[in-house]
């Protein structure tokens with residue numbers, strides 16, 4: 001399925017790009033510069049992805065981080081407002097809150113699905129809480145019903161960071177349909193890619209118009225008359241063409257991600273104490289990246305796990321660090337926010353978990369080599 005891809009190396013992450021995808025990008029490169037054609041693929045990609053997710057609107061952005069910033073700005077998040085995020089996620093979930101001078105508040109994750117829960121969020125809600133941003137970590141999904149009920153009862157916005165979860169479903173509803181708005185990432189490492197790219201999905205017409213305005217320097221459409229200082233988060237038609245082409249292949253790409261995940265689970269099934277991305281009964285997990293948690297009985301830290309791969313010249317990555325443990329977020333760490341005492345599950349799971357190679361070019365042969373490393377590590381060799 002890979003175009004011109006003859007490299008036998010094991011890669012941590014990376015896309016599948018076919019000749020059919022390239023043909024669509026070539027059309028944008030040849031014809032996508034004048035009149036309506038200049039926006040053809042942006043509009044097509046936005047419309048197709050919105051319809052698939054049963055959303056009224058979609059706005060493509062240069063990356064997912066800017067899509068998160070756009071919705072926070074669109075919702076009017078400002079200095080002093082608190083936004084709750086999971087303790088364990090990629091930092092991009094949290095930094096746009098800082099851009100708005102809001103306060104980042106960390107909630108603990110669940111030991112089984114690694115996402116926040118209604119209970120851990122409820123512990124962090126204060127009169128200053130304006131929004132909760134849940135994350136579909138590695139493709140896993142939290143208990144959206146309970147979290148939505150909590151947010152509704154407290155009058156706070158729910159936002160879904162589905163950057164890693166395109167193709168996942170909760171009770172049959174696709175990831176990306178939850179909350180007042182949701183975001184996807186099309187980074188080179190994601191299941192569908194535009195190299196760099198993101199998408200904001202919305203239902204509310206007024207919020208959509210506001211975010212669209214903020215995405216293009218706060219100007220009146222088609223004019224140079226700017227009424228507010230905003231951002232330049234406009235998408236590229238060329239990248240949108242690739243995104244559209246990739247999105248048409250969503251099922252095939254998710255099937256491959258799930259094949260990678262299943263293959264690791266099957267090959268390591270005889271070792272009790274290894275846990276992979278869960279798939280509760282009401283969730284279909286698109287498993288952007290296979291993550292592996294070592295049971296405490298092994299006494300294997302994530303650093304030791306990664307060293308075993310490094311020694312064999314194989315790639316691996318750490319499970320996301322608890323954000324409050326990163327120097328970047330030290331201003332947000334306090335007795336009541338972040339830290340191991342407040343969020344023990346995030347600190348524990350992260351300390352003994354790694355990500356396994358999950359690029360879309362991973363083969364059975366690669367899986368066999370990775371599995372051999374895990375087995376040697378467990379057997380102390």
Ligand SMILES: Cc1ncc(COP(=O)(O)O)c(C=O)c1O
Nearest residue numbers: 063064065090092093163185187
């Ligand atoms: C959970 C999560 N949120 C947000 C982002 C940001 O995406 P981007 O790199 O497209 O800005 C990522 C990307 O890795 C992510 O994993």
